Amino acid sequence: GENVEQHPSTLSVQEGDSAVIKCTYSDSASNYFPWYKQELGKRPQLIIDIRSNVGEKKDQRIAVTLNKTAKHFSLHITETQPEDSAVYFCAAGAWNSGGSNYKLTFGKGTLLTVNP
Amino acid sequence: SQTIHQWPATLVQPVGSPLSLECTVEGTSNPNLYWYRQAAGRGLQLLFYSVGIGQISSEVPQNLSASRPQDRQFILSSKKLLLSDSGFYLCAWRRGQSSYNEQFFGPGTRLTVL
Numbered sequence: 001g002e003n004v005e006q007h008p009s010t011l012s013v014q015e016g017d018s019a020v021i022k023c024t025y026s027d028s029a030s031n032y033f034p035w036y037k038q039e040l041g042k043r044p045q046l047i048i049d050i051r052s053n054v055g056e057k058k059d060q061r062i063a064v065t066l067n068k069t070a071k072h073f074s075l076h077i078t079e080t081q082p083e084d085s086a087v088y089f090c091a092a093g094a095w096n097s098g099g100s101n102y103k104l105t106f107g108k109g110t111l112l113t114v115n116p
Numbered sequence: 117s118q119t120i121h122q123w124p125a126t127l128v129q130p131v132g133s134p135l136s137l138e139c140t141v142e143g144t145s146n147p148n149l150y151w152y153r154q155a156a157g158r159g160l161q162l163l164f165y166s167v168g169i170g171q172i173s174s175e176v177p178q179n180l181s182a183s184r185p186q187d188r189q190f191i192l193s194s195k196k197l198l199l200s201d202s203g204f205y206l207c208a209w210r211r212g213q214s215s216y217n218e219q220f221f222g223p224g225t226r227l228t229v230l
Contacts, residue, residue, distance in 0.1 A: 032215050043206060043221040044160070051216055089160060093215060101148060101167045102212065104219055108159035 002027040004092050006107025014115050019080050021110045023090035024072040032093035033066060033073050034104070039086045047088075048075070080114045087111050118143035122207050122222040129229055135180075135194040137225050139207030142188065147209040149190040150219070151182055154204040166190060167212060202229045 003026040013019050025033075031052040036044035050057045050064045050073065057064050061080075066073040077084055091104040119142045129135060141147050151163040162175045164182035172182050179198060183191045190207055207222040 034219070036221075043223050045221070046218050049216070049218070095215070101165060101173065102210070102215055102217075103162065103165065105162075106160040 002030060002092055002094055002103075002105040004090060004105050004107045006090050006110060008110060009108065010111045010113070012113045012115065013080055015080060015082060017080055019075075019077045019084070019112055019114075021075045021088055021090065021112070022072060023074070023092075023107050024070075025092040025105075026071065027092065027094050027105075028071070030092040030094040030105075032104075033064070034091050034093070035064060035075050036089045036091065036106075037086045038089065038109075044089060077112075080112075082114050082116050085112055085114045118209075118220070120207060120209055120220055120222040122205075122225050124225060125223065126226045127228070129197050129227065131199055131229055132196050135192070135197050135201070135227070137192040137205055137207075137227075139190040139192075139222055140188055141209045144188070144209070144211065146187060146212065148212040149184065150208040150210075151190065151192050152206040152208060152221075154206060154224075156203070160206070164192070197229045199229050202227055 006023045034049035035047050037047045038044040048059050048062050048064050050066050061078045063076040087109045089109045090107040093104045095102050121140050148167055150165045152160045154160055166172050166184045180194050205225045208219050210219040211217040
């Protein structure tokens with residue numbers, strides 16, 4: 001099955017700096033790569049995603065890059081703010097062998113702390 | 117618009133007691149439904165998923181089970197809870213027709229087994 005590795009597990013930056021979180025995946029059939037943000041005690045919420053036929057996507061201060069050949073993708077947050085502090089999860093999506101269900105496999109998360 | 121509900125929001129149960137967590141989705145039909153567990157400080161572990169009524173796939177063998185008695189209802193159960201069952205249980209749904217459909221999480225149930 002799919003295996004998603006996420007690094008680093010914790011990341012501390014100063015307000016205004018950039019933050020980068022990296023993930024690798026193992027299943028070449030994965031074709032969708034969402035990123036979720038989870039604030040303390042809350043549910044994960046989608047912040048950006050990228051499809052396998054796209055190399056880069058940007059939404060204001062957030063960008064995601066995908067290298068299909070190397071099977072890795074990254075989240076970039078620029079001009080970080082204290083409200084960006086949260087746990088961030090990457091995920092890779094693929095159909096099961098029978099094609100009956102689509103499943104996301106999540107990384108273990110990165111705790112981002114933005115210091116004022 | 118679609119919404120997803122989970123209850124209860126918090127639960128404290130003794131070891132060996134039964135468990136029933138409920139998840140319902142409104143505003144859509146035939147969703148794919150998922151149960152995840154998140155242990156303290158850890159990632160999202162997929163427990164079960166369902167593509168339709170009565171169709172359950174298990175990802176991790178354990179003392180938990182799931183059922184889908186109605187199209188938009190997903191239930192997580194246990195006959196006898198273990199200490200290791202403590203965690204944050206999240207239900208999620210997505211439309212099944214496309215790879216690129218967003219997956220939405222419910223508000224979660226925080227379970228403490230004592």
